[in-house]
Amino acid sequence: MKRPRLKLLLASLAVPVLFTGCRSPDVYYWGHYEDLVYTTYAKPDKAPPELQVQFMEEDLHKAISANKPVPPGFHAHLGYLYFQLGKTDLAQQEFVTEKTQFPESTVFMDRMLANLSKK
Amino acid sequence: MKTRFLIPGLLAIAMGFTGCATKPYDYANFRAHPPRSILVLPPLNESTDTRGTYGYYSTVTRPLAEMGYYVYPVVVVDQYMKENGLPTAGEMHQIPLDKIRDIIGADAVLYITVKQYGSKYQVVTSTTIVTAEGKLVDVKTGITLWEGSASVQQSSSSGNIIADLVAAAVDQAINSSTDQAHYLAPQVNVQMFTTKNHGLLYGPHFPKEKEQ
Secondary structure, three states, rough: OOOOHHHHHHHHHHHHHHOOOOOOOOOOOOOOHHHHHHHHOOOOOHHOHHHHHHHHHHHHHHHHHHHHOOOOOOHHHHHHHHOOOOOOHHHHHHHHHHHHHHHHHHHHHHHHHHHHOOO | HHHHHHHHHOOEEEEOOOOOOOOOOOHHHHHHHOOOOEEEOEEEEEOOOOOOOHHHOOOOOHHHHHHHOOEEEEHHHHHHHOOOOOHHHHOOOOOOOHHHHOOOOEEEEEEEEEEEEEEEOOOOOEEEEEEEEEEEEEEEOEEEEEEEEEEEEEEEEOOHHHHHHHHOOOHHHHHHOOOOOHHHHHHHHHHHHHOOOOOOOOOOOOHHHHHH
């Protein structure tokens, strides 16, 4: 009985150390963004655009309540999902929001916006 | 998505740090061309696990963004390139820099190579290892701003042969279906990007009050 307990103790000690490290609290509200990016590739059938949009809209509300900005790329990703769903107006709005939040994205977002107006 | 925290908790974790040479990195080029934005391309995968490229790619945005950089939306970029005749990471890594400047507008490109990615099963233990290299290149000049690498290993073993045999069987069942290496990749990033005197410098969005 002693061994498994020791193992459990070791695990419970190791995990917090690994995951907290020396980092201070995050600047951005990450929500499901990373998991959705991963699932898009690892299990595409589990991450259809409709479901991703649902998660991201929820995250957006939570970010506002937490008074934190959403990370770089969040609005662009959401815009791309709207585009996939044929919601061009919402897509356009998100691409513009990405540009406003992060002017560094301007060249790429302008390209996305130009693509929208072509279709 | 909860498994991310649960599975490591089930295992006794041993970590192996490598790299971390003693001589500090020469940041002269980095300081001369400090980027605001970083385009991360899908990593080249030299491991035998086909999940290496995207299992790793999805973990890179967060550490770079939290260090103060604008990071281009990985899925949108990847999809855009695929639609424009570049289906693989290998082809994307060949894009000329002036094209990246024109199409994406990035200040710097981060090229990552995943050297090792995956889990190995011995009789009583399982070992997951992820090793990666990164190279940050200035888009305007083509100068290398930074290079780094890191490796993290995690294994399970308690010293009790019976318990380990059971645990190894469970590990194998869990690991082969859950892409355990993906959950180790964030630690590789922490090591590669934030190790003092070897990691990246902070970017323009990094809060001043957090700098030490």
